[in-house]
Amino acid sequence: MTSNQGVVQDVAAQDVIVPTAEQLHWQRLEVGMFFHFGINTFHAKEWSDGSLPASSFDPTELDADEWVALAVAAGATYVVLTAKHHDGFCLWPTATTDYSVASSPWRDGKGDVVAEVAAACRAAGIGLGLYLSPWDRNHPAYQDPEAYADVYVAQLTELCTRYGPLVELWFDGAGSEGYSYDWARTMEVAHTHQPQAMVFNMGAPTIRWVGNEDGLASDPVEYVVHHTQMSNYTVVSTQFAEALYLPPECDVSVRRGWFWAEDDEPKSLEHLLAIYYRSVGLGANLLLNVPPDRRGRIDAADAAVVTAFGDEVRARFGDPVAAAVTRTGDTTWRADLGDEPVKLDHVLVREDLTAGQRVARHEVRLGGTLVAAGGTVGAGRLHVVDAPATRELEIELEGPDARLAEVLVYRTGHRTAPVVPEDYTAPTDYPED
Incomplete structure (x- = not known):
């Protein structure tokens, strides 16, 4: 690869x-x-x-x-x-x-x-x-x-x-x-x-x-x-x-x-x-x-x-459930999913890019428990999560003036991400044709 x-x-x-x-x-x-x-x-x-x-x-x-x-x-x-x-x-x-x-x-x-x-x-x-x-x-x-x-x-x-x-x-x-x-x-x-x-x-x-x-x-x-x-x-x-x-x-x-x-x-x-x-x-x-x-x-x-x-x-x-997003601190945001608990297994986080890419790292928490984390967010960062039904998520963004644009959650029925086959190797021999 x-x-x-x-x-x-x-x-x-x-x-x-x-x-x-x-x-x-x-x-x-x-x-x-x-x-x-x-x-x-x-x-x-x-x-x-x-x-x-x-x-x-x-x-x-x-x-x-x-x-x-x-x-x-x-x-x-x-x-x-x-x-x-x-x-x-x-x-x-x-x-x-x-x-x-x-x-x-x-x-x-x-x-x-x-x-x-x-x-x-x-x-x-x-x-x-x-x-x-x-x-x-x-x-x-x-x-x-x-x-x-x-x-x-x-x-x-x-x-x-x-x-x-x-x-x-x-x-x-x-x-x-x-x-x-x-x-x-x-x-x-x-x-x-x-x-x-x-x-x-x-x-x-x-x-x-x-x-x-x-x-x-x-x-x-x-x-x-x-x-x-x-x-x-x-x-x-x-x-x-x-x-x-x-x-x-x-x-x-x-x-x-x-x-x-x-x-x-x-x-x-x-x-x-x-x-x-x-x-x-x-x-x-x-x-x-x-x-x-x-x-x-x-x-x-x-x-x-x-x-x-x-x-x-x-x-x-x-068919996503869109959260109502509000800022709760300098680096923290709340994603409100409504009055009833929502069952989910994927979370999509989008950054507000209008002032440039600023998120260097982010975390997604449910009731204080870390359920997903990563580096950049950008146009959209998709996470597979194993979490109970919830009415809200907490998002923390690291980066200068980092801003959250949107949070979507999904119930797909899949709690693991698909993977590239272990035996796959990308071709590298085109110039020899």
């Missing part, structure tokens, strides 16, 4: 950074769905080198509505599509290269995967994010950073101006070690055409990678950091001149690989639930990848477990 240790640095109290309204909105989205789809899908590859023929891209049954419907069923509020992966193959007809859907037999060369996914998202009422790999293993201009900057800026401009509002722009640092991109020009495009979109991890980021591909955060989940890690395959980091508020996104694939492969299988429901508890349950966003197959459809086994995941999350957390 890849560790994310070292990705987050402690930040002194005087460095508390206030998030933007767009960042707070993105954090409330909680769950997104990743769609890795492209030329690799037709060759059982993860990282191809840009030489696979465009003529091999031919998803004869592509159904973007099915993809997005599964995202909704999973509880996702936005999707991120790999518009261009490291191989350089573009899923939209671009003026910057012949290596795109326009050179494929799909839709007689007149198709646009990005447009179809964008339309499906609009119809379903969920957000659209786009992944545009900075690394391009096909385009000849990549060997000249100045010339490639023109190409990359043009590609991003096309994506930012053709498909409506975007929730997120996803810049993957893999393969870019030592390369000098023109991030000033790139960010000018993003800020001009999609100012509300979150920028993932590179350029002028507003959100960051959690530091592993397991989908797992670890306590503490700190939103203010001095650097981000570029990829899963290097210790290289991007250092900032000053600390930035960058909440993390936990990306993980439902399968071992990111692109669909016939001999791959999805993770179990228990594993997906464990990921949810270790991402959303720690105050990070979850981006769950579900790769469409060569038909352009969702594999039945993937659809089944992802649908079950969404159903189970709703069954556990869809």
Whole structure:
């Protein structure tokens, strides 16, 4: 399992950074769905080198509505599509290269995967994010950073101006070690055409990678950091001149690989639930990848477990009891659950983040007895508790001017948290493809 240790640095109290309204909105989205789809899908590859023929891209049954419907069923509020992966193959007809859907037999060369996914998202009422790999293993201009900057800026401009509002722009640092991109020009495009979109991890980021591909955060989940890690395959980091508020996104694939492969299988429901508890349950966003197959459809086994995941999350957390929260001291708060005792086995605590992340540690008590404790709270901290029915809880927050926003309790019927299988190991061999 890849560790994310070292990705987050402690930040002194005087460095508390206030998030933007767009960042707070993105954090409330909680769950997104990743769609890795492209030329690799037709060759059982993860990282191809840009030489696979465009003529091999031919998803004869592509159904973007099915993809997005599964995202909704999973509880996702936005999707991120790999518009261009490291191989350089573009899923939209671009003026910057012949290596795109326009050179494929799909839709007689007149198709646009990005447009179809964008339309499906609009119809379903969920957000659209786009992944545009900075690394391009096909385009000849990549060997000249100045010339490639023109190409990359043009590609991003096309994506930012053709498909409506975007929730997120996803810049993957893999393969870019030592390369000098023109991030000033790139960010000018993003800020001009999609100012509300979150920028993932590179350029002028507003959100960051959690530091592993397991989908797992670890306590503490700190939103203010001095650097981000570029990829899963290097210790290289991007250092900032000053600390930035960058909440993390936990990306993980439902399968071992990111692109669909016939001999791959999805993770179990228990594993997906464990990921949810270790991402959303720690105050990070979850981006769950579900790769469409060569038909352009969702594999039945993937659809089944992802649908079950969404159903189970709703069954556990869809009917909370909201507490009336009042401050009782400098660091203490009371969560009043009403006149009648409430049976509960989970507690969700949310921090007031409008003035920045301030909680460094917290405790939950019932009648003076400690029932849960941890480090950061952030957008939401989920605890499994074994406690009797109660009418109130006491919350203690440690941190400068720490404030509680909300307390929700649940009776799920589960008094233990799901766990990642002991024999699970995250893949680390993609660059060898």
